[in-house]
Amino acid sequence: MSWLDQLPENVVELKRAGHLQQNGRSAEALPILDEVLAVATDPTTRAYALVQRFGALINLGRIAELSTSMTAAANAVREIPDPYLRGQMHAFAALGAHLQSNLDRGVTHLVQASRALAAVQDNDRETAWGWHDLAMAYSYLGFHGHALTAIEQARQVGAAVGLAPEIFAAPGIRLRNAVSLDHQGDTDGCLRVLRDIDAELSRYIAIGADQMRPGSRAAYGYALARRAALGEETEANAAQWLTASGDSIRSRDLSHLGHVCLSIAAGRPQQALAMLDAVPVAPEILGAAEPARLRSICHAAAGDHAAAHAADRYAFRLAAQRIDRLRDGYLDGVAARLDAQETGRDADRYGDETLNDPLTGLPNRRQLERYVGAMLERGERAAIGVCDLIGFTAVNVRHGRHCGDLVLQRIAGVLNRVMRRGDFVARFAGDEFVVLLPGAGPAQAAEVSRRIAAATSAENWQILVPGTPIGLAAGWSEVGANGRSLSAALAAAAANRAPTR
Numbered sequence: 001m002s003w004l005d006q007l008p009e010n011v012v013e014l015k016r017a018g019h020l021q022q023n024g025r026s027a028e029a030l031p032i033l034d035e036v037l038a039v040a041t042d043p044t045t046r047a048y049a050l051v052q053r054f055g056a057l058i059n060l061g062r063i064a065e066l067s068t069s070m071t072a073a074a075n076a077v078r079e080i081p082d083p084y085l086r087g088q089m090h091a092f093a094a095l096g097a098h099l100q101s102n103l104d105r106g107v108t109h110l111v112q113a114s115r116a117l118a119a120v121q122d123n124d125r126e127t128a129w130g131w132h133d134l135a136m137a138y139s140y141l142g143f144h145g146h147a148l149t150a151i152e153q154a155r156q157v158g159a160a161v162g163l164a165p166e167i168f169a170a171p172g173i174r175l176r177n178a179v180s181l182d183h184q185g186d187t188d189g190c191l192r193v194l195r196d197i198d199a200e201l202s203r204y205i206a207i208g209a210d211q212m213r214p215g216s217r218a219a220y221g222y223a224l225a226r227r228a229a230l231g232e233e234t235e236a237n238a239a240q241w242l243t244a245s246g247d248s249i250r251s252r253d254l255s256h257l258g259h260v261c262l263s264i265a266a267g268r269p270q271q272a273l274a275m276l277d278a279v280p281v282a283p284e285i286l287g288a289a290e291p292a293r294l295r296s297i298c299h300a301a302a303g304d305h306a307a308a309h310a311a312d313r314y315a316f317r318l319a320a321q322r323i324d325r326l327r328d329g330y331l332d333g334v335a336a337r338l339d340a341q342e343t344g345r346d347a348d349r350y351g352d353e354t355l356n357d358p359l360t361g362l363p364n365r366r367q368l369e370r371y372v373g374a375m376l377e378r379g380e381r382a383a384i385g386v387c388d389l390i391g392f393t394a395v396n397v398r399h400g401r402h403c404g405d406l407v408l409q410r411i412a413g414v415l416n417r418v419m420r421r422g423d424f425v426a427r428f429a430g431d432e433f434v435v436l437l438p439g440a441g442p443a444q445a446a447e448v449s450r451r452i453a454a455a456t457s458a459e460n461w462q463i464l465v466p467g468t469p470i471g472l473a474a475g476w477s478e479v480g481a482n483g484r485s486l487s488a489a490l491a492a493a494a495a496n497r498a499p500t501r
Helices: 011-022 026-039 043-060 063-078 083-099 103-118 125-140 144-160 171-183 187-206 214-229 249-265 269-278 289-301 305-343 365-377 392-399 401-418 442-458 486-495
Strands: 382-390 424-429 432-438 471-479
Touching (some): 026 043, 043 063, 043 249, 063 083, 083 103, 103 125, 103 401, 125 144, 144 171, 171 187, 171 214, 171 289, 171 305, 187 214, 214 249, 269 289, 365 424, 365 432, 365 471, 365 486, 382 392, 382 401, 382 442, 382 486, 401 424, 401 432, 401 442, 442 471
Antiparallel strands (some): 382 432, 382 471, 424 432
């Protein structure tokens, strides 16, 4: 019995939708999934349908709908303690993040997907497809070694339940590795990988393998055409493999670029250049550098070596930018973890874990109330500030909850760094933080507010949440002055909130 067979509702419809998606017909699968969601009441059935709907939108390249669809799928899966479902959702979420050019979020989903799928106890065909989709996500985000490991896992799980090996051939993984080598100047390495892909296709043809997926056909076709564009003949007919490749954006773009390569190989570089100009392709399919590299090959074939050199330099620069983004994302992740550790360094001073916010490591509302209560009992007073994030709602809508959590961790680190010794910072609720400056008056509060504004502005939010500006609004009051209670001081501070400058 497969994972789907255990669902109480709409199993036949969900299997049909899955079969259509696996065969490159996501546009036909989408209305079936919508019909299931209109009638299904079982939470697991609905969660699975929402995850598969999210995957169909990714295949069709409907980027504007991804954030809403991912949020719906993630919320549904969160209520279901099932590792396969969680792993499948995170694999799709990584692909979605790639299409939205959000590398940091994509990498996080990759790690979560791998851990979830590894926790599945009873492997079946759905789990095999989960590993396949994770392999695709690894590959598109540029982690080719991890992609090969994941696709081998998909083959092993699939073989155990009787799935043919060619179903999980996944030549696109090695194809993306090949062109990335070429973009970095290693054309010999690229050709070696393309020859291996050609040899694998020949083996499948020789044994009469007949379960090749449309996406695999497009990748095999492009590998053949790309090799021909680089001047090596192939026995297989590339044009044949570039046809009937399904309705996904990946297959469509591979087919178009493949025919560009075939025009180059046929000695028609000007026609190939015209084709590149006529139809733009998504930079996520083979990397932003691929069209530029094909232009270089066209110019070289036409004898315009100056233009070829310029196009090659541009392709190399685009490839280098991707590597830089990977490095920046790594540094950004380390910085966020260090900020979280920094905010939690005084946990012993403030109390046990029930008094600390688990996301940021800061004291929580309960601990703030205890701290202020003890201060008031001693007859002390303090300046108190209420800080809200500007742009936080947009972060959650555009980039998802995970990025929202990273922003909260980062702002917690910012607040903690700029405070004076002895000051108190707490996460009060949601995106609201409270800072307490014992013994301080308006002048000290204004200085701290300026430091908060400067530190917030200095952060590189575009790496973390591209296209979404982040700022802080702060308001100040006094607690303990004239017998003012914490609740009254917080209300007064909140009423005075304004963007920090």
